[in-house]
Amino acid sequence: MRLILMSLMMIAATATGAVKSSLSLPSKSPRVWGYSTVDSVRQRMVAAPLLPLEGIWEMTADGAVVAVEREPSAMRQATATYRIVVVRSPDRSIPCGTLLGMGVDTSKSGQVECLLYTKSSRGRLYSPAAFVLELGSNGRLGLYQYRRGVRVNAWGLLPYMWRRTLGWRDERPKGLDGMVRIFPFDPSNYPMIYL
Numbered sequence: 001m002r003l004i005l006m007s008l009m010m011i012a013a014t015a016t017g018a019v020k021s022s023l024s025l026p027s028k029s030p031r032v033w034g035y036s037t038v039d040s041v042r043q044r045m046v047a048a049p050l051l052p053l054e055g056i057w058e059m060t061a062d063g064a065v066v067a068v069e070r071e072p073s074a075m076r077q078a079t080a081t082y083r084i085v086v087v088r089s090p091d092r093s094i095p096c097g098t099l100l101g102m103g104v105d106t107s108k109s110g111q112v113e114c115l116l117y118t119k120s121s122r123g124r125l126y127s128p129a130a131f132v133l134e135l136g137s138n139g140r141l142g143l144y145q146y147r148r149g150v151r152v153n154a155w156g157l158l159p160y161m162w163r164r165t166l167g168w169r170d171e172r173p174k175g176l177d178g179m180v181r182i183f184p185f186d187p188s189n190y191p192m193i194y195l
Contacts, residue, residue: 057179
């Protein structure tokens with residue numbers, strides 16, 4: 001029995017090591033300078049050519065405004081590395097310029113794999129989680145969280161009759177969380193309203 005457990009642990013360790021991303025974030029979010037107001041970020045973005053993902057976005061969940069920009073050190077790479085920075089937050093304890101996460105292009109067009117901080121305390125963000133940002137054709141970014149690693153189901157250790165007594169149910173449709181583009185504004189993404 002001990003031999004089986006040891007072999008399962010080795011397989012699990014190998015499997016989790018194989019899916020690690022090239023992205024990494026510090027345990028708590030640092031501050032990035034140059035994101036004090038939406039206007040200052042907009043002026044900087046107007047001066048440079050933008051990739052389709054770059055711009056100023058508003059989170060649909062809470063109305064926070066974030067800037068998505070290429071990393072300055074990654075301007076000449078074939079796959080762009082993005083930083084996602086808070087420009088305006090509904091939580092007043094989170095200052096402007098707080099790094100929300102980092103992302104890197106994937107081989108699929110319009111999709112970016114990223115790490116985003118998911119919790120806040122005392123003006124700092126922490127607890128990064130893996131997400132995929134998907135750029136839609138209508139100026140919106142879909143935000144999909146995924147998990148990596150080994151999952152152990154403790155219910156499987158109970159006798160058969162009690163294994164499925166309790167379960168988690170989540171019927172909320174996927175893809176409702178995300179961002180809406182504020183800048184650069186493209187009127188073709190919005191329907192025409194006749195007065």
